[in-house]
Amino acid sequence: xxxxxYDVSTHDWVIFAPERESRPHDFHAPPPNPEEEKAxxxxxxGHEGDTRAELLRVPDPADxxxxxxxxxxxxxxxxxxxAEGGFSELGRHFQRFEGYGAHEVIIExxxxxxxxxxxxxxxxxxxxxxxxxxxxxxxxxxxxxxxxLFKNHGVAAGTSLRHPHWQILATxxxxxxxxxxxxxSTGYFDRNFRCLHQVLLQEELAAGVRVIxxxxxxAAVAPYASHLxxxxxxxxxxxxxxxxxxxxxxxxxxxxxxxxxLARLRTALGDPAYNLTFVSPPLGDExxxxxxxxxxxxxxxxxxxxxEMGSGMSINPVLPETAAERLRAAAPADA
Amino acid sequence: xxxxxYDVSTHDWVIFAPERESRPHDFHAPPPNPEEEKAxxxxxxGHEGDTRAELLRVPDPADxxxxxxxxxxxxxxxxxxxAEGGFSELGRHFQRFEGYGAHEVIIExxxxxxxxxxxxxxxxxxxxxxxxxxxxxxxxxxxxxxxxLFKNHGVAAGTSLRHPHWQILATxxxxxxxxxxxxxSTGYFDRNFRCLHQVLLQEELAAGVRVIxxxxxxAAVAPYASHLxxxxxxxxxxxxxxxxxxxxxxxxxxxxxxxxxLARLRTALGDPAYNLTFVSPPLGDExxxxxxxxxxxxxxxxxxxxxEMGSGMSINPVLPETAAERLRAAAPADA
Numbered sequence: 001x002x003x004x005x006y007d008v009s010t011h012d013w014v015i016f017a018p019e020r021e022s023r024p025h026d027f028h029a030p031p032p033n034p035e036e037e038k039a040x041x042x043x044x045x046g047h048e049g050d051t052r053a054e055l056l057r058v059p060d061p062a063d064x065x066x067x068x069x070x071x072x073x074x075x076x077x078x079x080x081x082x083a084e085g086g087f088s089e090l091g092r093h094f095q096r097f098e099g100y101g102a103h104e105v106i107i108e109x110x111x112x113x114x115x116x117x118x119x120x121x122x123x124x125x126x127x128x129x130x131x132x133x134x135x136x137x138x139x140x141x142x143x144x145x146x147x148x149l150f151k152n153h154g155v156a157a158g159t160s161l162r163h164p165h166w167q168i169l170a171t172x173x174x175x176x177x178x179x180x181x182x183x184x185s186t187g188y189f190d191r192n193f194r195c196l197h198q199v200l201l202q203e204e205l206a207a208g209v210r211v212i213x214x215x216x217x218x219a220a221v222a223p224y225a226s227h228l229x230x231x232x233x234x235x236x237x238x239x240x241x242x243x244x245x246x247x248x249x250x251x252x253x254x255x256x257x258x259x260x261x262l263a264r265l266r267t268a269l270g271d272p273a274y275n276l277t278f279v280s281p282p283l284g285d286e287x288x289x290x291x292x293x294x295x296x297x298x299x300x301x302x303x304x305x306x307x308e309m310g311s312g313m314s315i316n317p318v319l320p321e322t323a324a325e326r327l328r329a330a331a332p333a334d335a
Numbered sequence: 336x337x338x339x340x341y342d343v344s345t346h347d348w349v350i351f352a353p354e355r356e357s358r359p360h361d362f363h364a365p366p367p368n369p370e371e372e373k374a375x376x377x378x379x380x381g382h383e384g385d386t387r388a389e390l391l392r393v394p395d396p397a398d399x400x401x402x403x404x405x406x407x408x409x410x411x412x413x414x415x416x417x418a419e420g421g422f423s424e425l426g427r428h429f430q431r432f433e434g435y436g437a438h439e440v441i442i443e444x445x446x447x448x449x450x451x452x453x454x455x456x457x458x459x460x461x462x463x464x465x466x467x468x469x470x471x472x473x474x475x476x477x478x479x480x481x482x483x484l485f486k487n488h489g490v491a492a493g494t495s496l497r498h499p500h501w502q503i504l505a506t507x508x509x510x511x512x513x514x515x516x517x518x519x520s521t522g523y524f525d526r527n528f529r530c531l532h533q534v535l536l537q538e539e540l541a542a543g544v545r546v547i548x549x550x551x552x553x554a555a556v557a558p559y560a561s562h563l564x565x566x567x568x569x570x571x572x573x574x575x576x577x578x579x580x581x582x583x584x585x586x587x588x589x590x591x592x593x594x595x596x597l598a599r600l601r602t603a604l605g606d607p608a609y610n611l612t613f614v615s616p617p618l619g620d621e622x623x624x625x626x627x628x629x630x631x632x633x634x635x636x637x638x639x640x641x642x643e644m645g646s647g648m649s650i651n652p653v654l655p656e657t658a659a660e661r662l663r664a665a666a667p668a669d670a
Contacts, residue, residue, distance in 0.1 A: 007560035009519060009531060014649045016558045021652040078650045079641075091538050093557050150641030158640025169642050177647025184344060196344060203426050224429050225342035225349045229356075277645030298644055305493025306485030307413075307504050309633055310612030312512025314349045315413045317356040 004100030004173075012176050015078050015099065023076040023160060038112045042075070043163035045110045049141060050073065055104060056133060060127050068123060069130045070107040077103035085143060085172055102138055102170040106130055112163045115153060115271070117262035117332075124255035127166070131278075132251070134168055135244050139283055144170045146178060146282050154273025156300040166276075169320070174282045182281060182291060189290035197292035200224075201235050210324045213260050217253040220261050222320035222327070227236055229318035230269065230327070232261050232297040242286040243278050243293050254295075261297060263332030273300040336418055337434030339508075347511050348439045350413050350434065358411040358495060366387050368510055373447045377410070378498035388409065390439060391468060393461050403458060404465045405442040412438035413504060420478060434541075437473055437505040441465055447498045450488060452597035452608070452667075459590035462501070466613075467586070469503055470579050474618055479505045481513060481617050484578070489608025492636040509617045517616060517626060524625035532627035535559075536570050545659045548595050552588035555596050557655035558664070564653035565604065565662070567632040577621040578613050578628050589630075596632060598667030608635040 002017035024263065042050035045066070056071035073080075079101025088097050108127050109119060116124065131149055138147050152159040153168040174182075188196035204210055204221045212232060213220040220234045234257055240246065265272055275298045281291040308314055367375075377385035380401070391406035408415075414436025421433050443462050444454060451459065466484055473482055485503040487494040505529040506547065509517075523531040539545055539556045547567060548555040555569045569592055581589065600607055610633045616626040643649055 005560040007558075009535065009560070010516060011519060011649065012560070012562070014562055014651055016651050018652055018654055018657070020650065072620055091542065093535055093538055094542075146646070147355065148642055148646050150645050152640045158638040169646075171646070171648070175646035175648045181345060184346060200344065200428055203428055207426065207429075223342075225340040225347070227342070227347070227349055275641035275644045277641050279645065296645070297607065298641075300638075303491065303493040303635075305487045306610035306612050306633075307483055307502065308493075309610045310485050310614065310631070311481070311483050311504075311506070313347065313506070313509035313510045315355065316349055316351050317353055319351055319353055322353070322625075 001080065002078055003083075004097040006095040007055065008093045008095075008099075010176070013097070013171075013173055017076075017078045017099070019076065020076045034113065037162065040113055040308060041161070041163050042162065043070075043105075043107045043165060043220055044112050051105075056130055058130050060110075061122075066110070068109060069126050072105050072107070073136055074103040074105050079103050079171065081317045087128055097172065100172045102135060102141075102144070102168060104168040106134070106166040106168070108164040108166065115164055115262075116151070117259060117266050119259070121252075121255050121259055121315040124259055125252050128246075128251045128255055129248075131166060131168070132244060132246060138168070138170045139244060139286070141170070143172060144283055146171045146174045147280060148175075149278040149280075151276040153275070154271070154278050154300070156273035157275050157298075158305075159273075178279075178282065181279070182285070185290045186288075195239060195290055197235065197294065198239055201237075201292065209321045212264065212324050212327045215253050215257050217250050218257045220257055222324040224320060226316055226320045226323070228298050229301050229316055230265065230272070230299040230323045231320070232265075232327070233294050234258065234261065234297070235292055235294040239289070239292060241288055241291050241293060242280055244280075244286055256257060258295070260332055261327075264330045265297070265299060267332055268326050268330035269299065269301070274298055275300065336415065337413055339434060341430040342587055343428045343430075343433075343489070345511070348432070348506075348508055351355070352411075352434070352629070353411045355411045355413065369448065372497065376447055376496070376498050377443045378405075378440075378500060379447050384478070386440075388395060391465055393465050395445075396457075401445070403444060404461050406469055407442070409438040409440050414438050414506065429625065432507065435478060435507045436471055437476075437479070437503060439469060439503040441469070441501040441503070443499040443501065446521040450499055450597075451486070452594060452601050454594070456587070456590050459594055460587050463581075463586045463590055464583075466501060466580060467581060468501070473503070473505045474579060474621070476505070478507060479618055480511045482615060483510075484613040484615075486611040489606070489635065491608035491638075492610050492633075494608075498584065513614075513617065517620070520625045521623075530574060530627050532570065532629065533574055536627065537574075544656045547659050547662045548592055550588050550592050552585050553592045555592055557659040559655060561651055561655040561658070562649040563634050564631055564651055565600065565607070565634040565658045566655070567600075567662070568629050569593065569596065569632070570627055570629040573639045574624070574627060576623055577609050577615055577625050579615075579621055593630070595667055596662075599662045599665045600634060602667055603661050603665035604634065604636070607636055609633055610635065 004013045051072040058069040060066040060068040083098045083100040085100030147170045210222045339348045386407040393404040395401040395403040414434045418433045418435040420435030482505045545557045
């Protein structure tokens with residue numbers, strides 16, 4: 001069972017999950033042949049018994065007996081609902097919290113080799129619907145404080161299994177990085193009576209040079225101070241504090257712009273590794289006016305080195321204006 | 336020329352260095368033959384003209400005509416002393432600072448293929464002396480606020496050139512992560528009249544289970560809330576706020592424990608990629624009592640994925656007690 005430990009020198013909680021040292025990886029060198037890889041894959045159709053008990057199943061509209069999206073608990077969870085979640089002190093500065101929380105896997109589709117960028121928009125809508133349903137369910141649990149929705153694409157982004165999937169980690173505390181972002185946003189709101197992220201989006205739309213795509217509900221921009229090359233942020237055009245509030249029409253438009261952005265990255269960079277993360281307020285703050293939820297698309301083109309690890313600062317070799325220009329020019333041909 | 340941009344939503348400065356997009360890498364697949372690689376290497380003896388003008392040269396004690404350590408400006412600098420360092424606002428929330436600072440390379444020895452762990456202790460002492468001389472020189476520059484000494488070993492740690500080297504980046508502002516660590520340490524000092532890092536070290540020495548090695552001046556521990564598997568922190572046993580104050584005897588004992596720790600990591604894990612970073616107070620605080628300088632050895636065994644990127648939290652699959660036990664058992668055979 002996992003537990004969390006408090007780093008009193010940085011105010012971070014760190015999750016310790018020793019059983020994850022032995023979790024499976026299907027990226028081997030040399031790669032096995034595709035049929036062998038699918039025969040082994042716990043996320044492929046026919047292997048439903050290899051996962052833990054299903055939390056959600058979205059049927060295939062064309063074949064109601066089949067599934068199009070499945071949500072299952074992670075078999076090697078970093079946090080688990082079965083844990084007690086007790087707090088203890090092993091010494092004046094050695095605090096520990098048992099590993100209570102949720103760790104779920106959202107299997108994107110039955111197709112082992114088809115990445116998110118190449119799925120039909122309707123399938124991406126179903127994935128977003130499944131993510132939102134799980135978010136809404138976990139939101140009701142008062143022992144949880146924060147929900148992180150994320151996706152890893154490619155080995156350089158930390159994927160351990162190729163079959164496309166998202167993950168949800170719901171934590172019994174608010175991670176320091178998110179607390180800090182929220183503290184900055186609430187501080188700004190208290191001074192200015194406006195949401196900082198909405199003001200930044202307005203300035204980006206006015207400047208124009210870093211805008212990549214836009215539809216009736218969302219804009220995709222390369223933020224002014226992008227920490228990573230080709231970082232893309234997708235934000236709602238109308239104020240909304242949490243993805244949990246997105247309507248079916250918004251989910252459809254989000255699926256459309258997300259597919260467009262990922263397809264442009266493929267055209268410009270040739271299937272780069274990337275992480276996707278939803279940035280949300282802490283649980284309980286969904287009705288507050290200070291935070292605009294968004295998705296960060298984080299390409300993993302360079303390895304952060306000692307300077308980044310030691311200082312927390314990023315060195316970005318690609319200006320966001322350049323990234324936006326290249327991505328605007330990259331027609332999503334293979335989408 | 337590079338510049339820095341302020342991320343108003345996280346309070347981070349990000350360095351933009353477009354010329355670094357085209358910097359050379361000598362890790363090719365398949366690797367070229369060793370003689371070809373050395374013939375190309377700008378850090379090998381005979382190629383001194385391929386680097387920018389030398390900042391420091393430590394002669395080879397066995398052959399005063401030859402060098403044993405060289406320090407040169409980085410050819411693809413993230414920050415440069417030639418920059419003006421002016422601050423400007425391009426919009427209410429778009430702040431920019433020109434890329435003033437220092438970016439130097441410390442060439443560890445003339446040997447292209449010999450890693451730090453396998454250098455003689457006397458050579459490691461010379462490297463530490465060169466690092467300290469540069470630190471002392473840069474400390475005197477009042478336009479600099481923070482000095483980051485670091486080293487990247489292995490491709491997974493972000494190395495672009497194999498010939499073993501360290502780097503120094505001196506920034507015109509204090510990175511947010513360091514400001515935060517110092518704020519936590521000063522807050523602790525103000526409440527407790529003691530240095531937090533010294534108290535933590537005493538607790539680690541008393542607990543014992545996470546201590547890896549110790550000599551008359553330094554201890555190496557796997558910290559209680561290690562963010563990364565096999566993370567090792569090397570700290571002075573007597574209070575000292577900055578590496579700039581280390582005496583020759585301390586440098587010798589630091590060389591000894593650093594070599595010991597790196598050799599144990601090689602024995603236990605088989606030449607893992609790692610970063611080394613010196614953690615120091617902001618410039619000007621070298622005489623304050625709140626901070627104990629230290630070195631973090633950060634093995635890069637796993638790729639941080641979407642959860643870590645989105646939340647800032649780490650998932651560590653190896654307990655520091657386990658890491659310490661394995662490293663204590665790993666005799667530094669090839670050292």
